[in-house]
């Protein structure tokens with residue numbers, strides 16, 4: 001079992017004992033104010049810790065806190081319920097009163113003089129019971145403006161008073177469909193947005209305030225809570241204004257048409273100028289004596305019952321969520337520290353800048369060596385585009401296929417016609433059985449011309465691929481320095497364009513050489529030619545047997561019908577010329593593939609090992625007068641990232657400190 005599970009079990013036992021305490025206390029409970037907190041000593045520090053985390057705004061880091069969120073339609077009586085729980089007066093009335101999320105922290109406090117203060121916008125404003133309503137209104141105006149607009153910036157009200165339950169709740173603006181005068185048109189969307197943000201997390205308990213005077217199923221707050229808590233397992237209903245609509249209330253709360261998993265508590269809040277004490281007395285009288293309301297089970301009525309239920313639920317969710325919160329804070333803190341370490345530190349001198357530059361350049365070079373020369377792609381396991389050797393081999397195979405598939409100028413239907421024509425045009429005043437060299441070169445020139453664009457296109461394609469790889473590696477390694485990125489990108493493009501130009505002129509020359517000269521020392525030429533010449537008898541047989549076409553091994557099917565018009569000598573020379581060319585063409589194509597492959601390997605090695613360094617260094621020196629430190633000025637996005645990480649680390653560190661004791665407690669449970 002993990003350490004958290006152990007901790008959870010221990011906390012669960014505490015919860016159970018707390019529940020027993022509460023039940024016992026409920027039995028002896030006096031209905032007179034103040035509501036005496038039965039808060040378990042074990043849970044109180046945990047609630048304090050959660051409140052501190054809330055104040056630190058740890059939710060900003062994506063860590064949700066266990067929270068009781070009060071929602072209700074406008075004027076359903078939310079503020080009245082909260083003031084009943086706190087024993088103070090809150091702004092109440094018709095129209096929109098709660099315009100910002102109000103975090104209410106109620107804390108039992110042994111001394112008779114209550115202590116009240118507001119925390120908002122980073123300041124603390126002390127107040128007292130008589131002025132708290134005004135102070136809240138003033139603070140709300142400061143946060144959300146004087147009008148009727150709303151804001152998502154929370155306002156915290158701390159009430160330390162003898163006898164109040166140790167509870168933290170968040171009161172949210174009441175849901176209104178129709179904007180009242182002075183409210184923005186999209187007030188519903190704004191309020192709904194805030195409410196959803198607070199009630200969506202699984203860690204939130206939804207305290208749904210429903211007025212007894214309405215049909216619960218028509219309440220917007222019910223519709224919203226059902227969207228995030230379908231079965232109502234984290235929803236508790238408080239039914240206000242029981243005094244106003246006692247008829248059928250018992251049936252309504254027992255029928256539970258709207259799926260309230262945590263149950264209903266019917267209350268009667270303060271009316272008019274009643275004092276808090278009077279209100280509690282009236283409430284107790286109402287539920288004890290009213291013919292209809294007195295029939296509702298006593299475990300479902302009255303503010304004291306609500307207070308007990310809430311403290312119990314609060315204890316449960318805190319105990320359930322805290323181990324996870326501790327874990328998440330640790331995880332996020334470690335992740336942020338790691339990420340911060342990955343961001344290079346700010347450079348303060350030329351020497352530091354130079355060292356950093358050399359480091360960046362060295363690592364970029366090593367990456368390029370790996371992917372372009374050695375074929376190691378561990379840095380780009382899932383990025384196939386960067387598995388360069390494999391991609392280059394693919395391109396080379398494709399290039400070879402393209403060269404071999406280029407249509408021959410002599411389609412089979414016209415077998416030997418081109419040779420005969422070229423031989424006729426190359427005739428010299430000479431003996432008739434000589435094969436003129438010029439005839440061979442003429443055919444060779446036409447064939448080479450036919451494929452001449454293929455090697456050039458291939459060279460261009462490969463260089464643009466290498467350019468892409470080079471620039472992306474350089475960008476990756478200099479990602480923290482925008483100026484350096486600009487220079488290295490420029491250097492990369494310039495270098496590739498120079499090398500591409502050289503390659504193209506090299507390959508154009510190679511093609512030109514193949515076009516105007518013919519030579520090979522490769523013995524395959526002779527053996528292939530001989531093999532093909534052995535098939536001349538087959539050719540003759542096809543002619544003599546008056547067949548229109550036939551198959552010659554090594555050449556394929558040929559049509560010979562129109563060749564019978566020529567004499568034997570011409571046909572022999574044409575056949576010979578064709579077979580020499582066939583044997584030689586294989587050598588030419590192989591040469592074009594092999595030499596281009598060698599050229600690329602050599603060029604890439606040159607690029608990575610020599611030229612890149614020269615180009616980048618001269619780009620840095622020439623365009624920026626050697627001001628390498630300026631090149632390595634941190635980009636604004638990195639500065640922002642560092643600032644954000646530092647803030648996260650500070651916040652998470654403080655949160656961790658807040659939870660220090662609790663973690664120790666969990667650890668002690670583990671060792672027990």
Ligand SMILES: Nc1nc2c(ncn2[C@@H]2O[C@H](COP(=O)(O)OP(=O)(O)OP(=O)(O)O)[C@@H](O)[C@H]2O)c(=O)[nH]1
Nearest residue numbers: 074075076077078079080092093097098174241269
């Ligand atoms: N009779 C009676 N009136 C109540 C009760 N609870 C609240 N009210 C009255 O209902 C009105 C609205 O109550 P509020 O507490 O301001 O309602 P709210 O939901 O906080 O209002 P908004 O913040 O504006 O949404 C006030 O005039 C209260 O006095 C109750 O139990 N009985």
